[in-house]
Amino acid sequence: MKLQYKTQGFTIDEKAFSVISEEGTTRALRPKTCQLLIILLKNSGQVVTKQQLLDAVWANSVVDEQVIFQSIKEIRQLFQDHDVIKTLPKQGYIWLPNVKTSHVISSVIGLPYMRFMVILLIATAFSLNYFWFSSAPNTSFHSDITGSVVILPTVNNIEGNDHSWVRLGMMDQVIQRLPNHDKFGILQTDYVLEVLARANVPLQNIKPHHVGDIFQVSGAELLVSTKLSGTPHDYQLSYTFYYRKAQTKGVLFSTDPQLLIDKLVRELNLALGVSDDSNHGYYHSDFSDEMLGVAIDLRLENNHLAAKELLEVIVLKDPNNLTAQRLFIETLLNLQQLAEATQQLAIALPLAQQQQDHSELTRLLYFQAINLIQSNSPTEAYGIIARAFKLAESYHDWLFMAYLTDLKAYLATQAQQFSKAEAYYHRAMHYHRVLKCPVGESSTWVRLGLLAKQQNNVEKQTFAFEQAKSIATQRELHQQVELIEQIGFK
Incomplete structure (x- = not known):
């Protein structure tokens, strides 16, 4: 026997933590948010305090009121911002619409x-x-x-x-x-x-x-x-x-x-063909936080402001989540909020060292270098890049070996050390080829073309962009082809 709530055309299942529309479509809602919604529905028409919500939904977690605000926001979005929840300052929340309840017998052998x-x-x-x-x-x-x-x-x-x-x-x-x-x-x-x-x-x-x-x-x-x-x-x-x-x-x-x-x-x-040296029965994953999946979806949609808000909630709730810390820092850099990124790096880098997470430490150092470059501190950036590259190399992290070498090439270009920059780009391309990554290889040819253009070397410029477009066309990288054509090399 399980209890279901019906309100505003939705059916909310207390046991399955599911929200289903009248059309039969299951709507995505995080488990904690669904728990909070059920508590409001159970107490329809009555005030539910913030402390009651924290005690019921986050009983085993140390969190602040921000998690409630985020869940209330998600519920309002689900109900298309209709006036479903009334906020009473310094008191709590009230669910306003009518709520019908029904008991459903669930078959064990379904x-x-x-x-x-x-x-x-x-x-x-x-x-x-x-x-x-x-x-x-x-x-x-x-x-x-x-x-x-x-x-x-x-x-x-x-x-x-x-x-x-x-x-x-x-x-x-x-x-x-x-x-x-x-x-x-x-x-x-x-x-x-x-x-x-x-x-x-x-x-x-x-x-x-x-x-x-x-x-x-x-x-x-x-x-x-x-x-x-x-x-x-x-x-x-x-x-x-x-x-x-x-x-x-x-x-x-x-x-x-x-x-x-x-x-x-x-x-x-x-x-x-490799041995399993791990004896872990359980391996921690920062991506197990369902809110992080929503934040990643927002980032992929280039909605960095919304992603920032969600990631900020996650790192406040779980500061040891290094993946959330890194994505938060990367989002701040995308928004050109360099001072905030610097503050967050000061928190995240010691955590990565403490947890001995070489993968996240490499990535955090990479973003620290970018932050320093954007803050006009190239000398400091060189030192950070060297440290990160040594770490990446020791663990065969080919992707970030390529990314860090790209940064070296960029700094060499800024210093007008064009031969050194060209050598760095060819080395980065080698790392991309280890992964057989067509996007990385094509992008590196684009950078070589721009470097040749800066030196007025038409022959190298043409060759580089022809290589870039050839790879992108063969592998049907349509966005990459458009990028190359926008630069003016058709």
């Missing part, structure tokens, strides 16, 4: 459960192995993997908002557990999301037919697609390893999502 049992029986028939589509993964391709490996967001097929962390959180935990290599690199979570945006792939509904587009844009040699299904404590994680000319499928079972991640990482390491 369709998702039956599907799970069928799959389990099929899997059991294959010698009690947990592979469904094949008795063992095809690992004959691992010796050929050079370039980048892309782990895609996990498709979550479990009803309710309790598992909303899965989409980015599970993906990020897998990425963190996989080592970079001298022949290939694991693309980090936020860069994967940029790749998907370039390929015009919907972040929340990735389909098999999108795979070709992702290969085209990313230059990856291996794509990993996952889907979480089943019921709580009876999970199944189906996966597909997409190679350029083949694919391997399988399904894993467990009562715990973290154990599923462990199993998937073992299969990936086997496919990549």
